[in-house]
Amino acid sequence: MPKENMTRYAILGLLASGCTSGYEMKHTIDTSLNHFWKISFGQVYPMLKTLAQEGLIEETSEGDDRKTFILTPDGEAALRRWVEEPTTELPVQRNELLLKLYFARHESKETTIQKIDQHAALLRERLETYHMIEQTIRASPETNEAMYWLLTLDYGKRKTQALLEWCAASIQTLEGGKDDETRDRDTE
Structure with missing residues (x-):
C-alpha cells in the first residue's frame, strides 16, 4: 500500500x-x-x-x-x-553528516572533526532560532494553539541540545578522549 x-x-x-x-x-x-x-x-x-x-x-x-x-x-x-490516529512509526531521518561519518575512514580525523564542528555551529544557529520563535509565541496574544506550538518547539530545542552534546562527545572520542558513557563502563 x-x-x-x-x-x-x-x-x-x-x-x-x-x-x-x-x-x-x-x-x-x-x-x-x-x-x-x-x-x-x-x-x-x-x-x-x-x-x-x-x-x-x-x-x-x-x-x-x-x-x-x-x-x-x-x-x-x-x-x-x-x-x-496514533503514530506507529519512528521517522527515518536522512542525515548527510551521518552518512559521511559512516564512511569517514576515507578522510583524516581532522577533516571529520571539522565537519562535526561545522554541524555544531549550524545546530547552535538553529537553537538560537528556536529561542526567537519561542519569544514570539510567548509574546503573542494567547491562543488555543500556543501550547501545542510550544510543545513542538520544545521537542526541537531538546533534540538540538542532544545533538550538540553528541557533537561534543564525538569530537572528544575522535581526539582520543573517552566520552562519559565509556568512562563509566571502564570504572564499573
Whole structure:
C-alpha cells in the first residue's frame, strides 16, 4: 500500500489555524513547519487543488483577486481523524553528516572533526532560532494553539541540545578522549 501524503494534512491543519491563502501558508511553512516537516512551496497549490476536488476545502475570493480557502465540514472531519490516529512509526531521518561519518575512514580525523564542528555551529544557529520563535509565541496574544506550538518547539530545542552534546562527545572520542558513557563502563 502506498504511503499516504502527509502534506494534505499539513495544508488542512494550516487552514484550520487561520492560514487562508497560499502566501500565508508559505510564510507559516517557512517560519514554523520547516523546522520539523518539509513542504516545498511547489506542493502547496497542487495540494490545494486536490483538496478542493475532494471537497475537503472550498476556494473563496477576496476583493483583491487573491485566492483564499476555507475548510469544509468534511475537511475538518478528515483533519480530526488524522490527528487522532496514533503514530506507529519512528521517522527515518536522512542525515548527510551521518552518512559521511559512516564512511569517514576515507578522510583524516581532522577533516571529520571539522565537519562535526561545522554541524555544531549550524545546530547552535538553529537553537538560537528556536529561542526567537519561542519569544514570539510567548509574546503573542494567547491562543488555543500556543501550547501545542510550544510543545513542538520544545521537542526541537531538546533534540538540538542532544545533538550538540553528541557533537561534543564525538569530537572528544575522535581526539582520543573517552566520552562519559565509556568512562563509566571502564570504572564499573
